Amino acid sequence: MAKYLVVGYAGFLIVLLLGVLFQPGVLLLRDMAVLRHPALHAGAVGFGDLPARNAPQDGLLALVGMVIPASWFVRMLLVGSAAAGTWGAATLATLARSPAGRNSVAFRQVAAITVTVWNPFVVERLLQGQWSVAMVAWLLPAVVACRTRPTWQVATVWVCSLTPTGGFVALIVALVSACRRRFVAVFGTLCLLPWLVPSVIAPPTSAGTSAFLGRPEKLVGTLGAFLGLGGMWNAAAVPISRNVGFAVAGVILTTLLVRWVPRRWLVVSAMAVLVFCLLWRWPGLVAHVPGLALFRDSQKLALFLIPGLVIAAGQIGAACPTRLRSGVVSGVVTLLAVLQVPDAPVALMALRPLPEPAIVREVQAAEPTGDVANMDSAGLVVYTGRTVIDPLYKAVGSVEAGQLVVDGQVVDPASARYVAARAAWKARDMAQLAKLGVSHVVADGKLIDLRNEPVAHHGGFYAGLGLLAAWLCIPIVAGVVARRR
Template identity: 50%
Template sequence: MPTLPHSLGDRRLSARQFAHRGQLRGRVHWPVLWSCFLLCVLLGPLFSTLSLDTALLTRDMVVLNHPAMTLSAVGFGDNPARATPQDGLLALVGYVMPASWFVRLLLVGVGLFAAASAAQAGRTTWQKLAAITVCLFNPFVVERLLQGHWSLVIAAWLLPAIYLRRGAPLLVALWLCSLTPTGAVAAFIVLACRRPHLRYLLFALITWLPWLIPSLLFSPVSRGTDVFFGRAEEAAGTLGTFLGLGGLWNIAAIPESRNLGFALISLLLTVILVFFMPRRLQLLSAGATAAFLLLWLGPGAWIVHTIPGAALFRDSHKLALFLIPGLVLAAGRISFGGRQRFRFLSHSGAIVVIGLSLLALPDAPHALRALRPLPISQQWVRHEGDVVQLDNRGLVNYHGRTIVDPLTKATSVLSAGELRIDNTLIDPPNPRFLQAEKAWRSHDHPTLCGMGISAVHENNTIHPIACTTTPIQPYRTEYFRLGIVLISIWIAQSLIPCAFGIRAYARRRKG
């Protein structure tokens, strides 16, 4: 027989607890379902095939199953450390499981964590749904997914969590944001807006080490340019597009609806939400907008070329990251009325936010089909030494998609590293590549062997270099070990949130 309460007071307490549990179930149920639906729309194409012989190949997103641990992967390659520590992490993960599947599962897990964090911004179920929608499904996220910036999408999803969360969840969000240098800097700035404890700021700064130290030792060479600055979408203008979280420089990586005036809906949504932002986040958004205007209308090219670290945001669309936390919190607080007799008005604001968010990107599910995985080529194999890539300047056309050369992820590749847009040289080629190219043209194989080069890729053919040194080793300076140490420290940081979580759990048990 079930145990009966010992008194009437116990019966009332049990009834109250039962009612409270019912309320919690009602609050959790719809946000969870809505989060899963949005993530299916955004990430569903990544799971369109379950084959292990496929990889994520969309523009800048080139995630093979077993990437190589190269000098570039740890931030000390011939090119700037833009993909550190994510490439180092994927190379290590590739020894345990297919790295492409790790990224897919990571995106899903982060999306759910971000949705749960965004839901904390709202009180009612509708406000929670609105905050989740603005967090997960916005033009910045969709455009960056189509460009292949998956780690930047993770940062965009987690920035609201950095403002809302405490303890172990906050540390997890900071650590995951630091997968990319831009995310690490953005996370630190959003964290600073909260006036947090010094230990959190120190934790965030340590996550910078894998890319900051290589950048300090070998300063990236980049010419000033305005080709990455603000781009206007139809009807919204340049500034309006930015305020609506759109305006990625690559017009080929945006949904077609953005060219049909739907960007104006995103701008309208921002105009509505700005009045409900917390004051600190209003100031943060204003600062990001001022920086965007300075790059767009001011001496942007000079700033990028002259000021150390400014090149991190030469793609000025990244500054829209700082608008996202304020918009998410505003969506969780929006209400057009509060009186009991007009109770439906308190929900209408959240409903309007959800409707505008979805209407601003009506063709996103169709556009995101470009994320479907592609089969892996047999040419992407690991070589003993470096491979000089002469066929391209870092980009190839594969199955109709223009992507970063996958060979640079499969093995240690000496590539030009230059960037040209509209016949304008933005990033010059690195000197080591020019030296290797000259040696190959003059048939100077001993020089190539001395540079650690085992093959040359030209005319879609791998030409092996006959060297007396057997086996030839890839070019690895003394900084390779330093890069491994920095990546290891960064990975070890992930244990700190676990310690925080265990301590918090122990305190609850004692209480």
């Protein structure tokens, strides 16, 4: 009976947080622009105008969109990842022996599940539109729980590698916990190639900036917010409760649990806190240390804290001699986890799907023979009152601008091809636009056909497509190799 109650509780939390997604429309909010049928183009496979931050994610969604609406696929991924995370947390909670016997397991599972599913990191990342990063936060307990099943562990790392940061973090977590490290290291590294290869060919230029560093929250400051899994750089993507003092609950929770974090995870957490503090003090390190650009948004380092906290939440009640005491301690952990962000369901109403923009349907219906340059946008647009990444980047092959302005400061300049295309359009230099591969222009909300010759895909597109195809095969190959061995 207790097992079914735990499953029901986990399902209740997931529905409470993600139920708003299951309405008609597409997913449009800040960094999230998931259309029904995204296009498969060079940018989607990591060889576009911008760094390969969305490979292989966008390529996968483009392939899925040829069969079913990609926006609904993402909904299923989110629910599936949350469910896998609850399974991982519940599994980890059963590992500790308790004087109170098996009767205390359900309490510990509830506590571990709550810390996994209901935390500020997940909520803030969803509000920023970084749905695949939120998935990683949910999946990390499952990565640890699969430590004796190397094939499943690789498969979980593979899902996390939809986003570069997620793949890297999941691989580190898997290596710390794995029983077959060499197997996991080989296949986990292969999972990173769809973004690693284009990044090596065209290294991204990441200037050191404080714009993306962790942000202080009321009563706890910057470091306290980070230790409580909060402190998102974009204040607009933070629930109201975090700014009125509820962040204190996260600091209390971490302080309560740290005694029960296993030693190896204490080391991992300490390293994450150290790097966070170094970036906080010297943000310019991002421009000089290879690979550190993955964490220029330094709150992402909080991902490394999650496995230790979840394990501790599942073990703290095991030390209690009676079922009553175990239930009280686990109940306190559960309550503190919820109090970190008590308004999570209300805040996540901002994820409500919207109708697909008319310009997206118009441009896709035109079937451009080259790339589309949107002169009405330098990377972000406002749609029905929401700021969102330009949906045309996902809808068709585009001249991607990628300019990002934070607090009036340009932290990511527009791409060179966009700057050139904008100058050519301003001069009405159609020959130059043709050289840039532009066949259509969007200006003043209207689609203009330049009547240029069809543009052939360049080598980068086929290289990215090959990497995507190889990435899709990784779980199958890993399973075959594991079975033969």
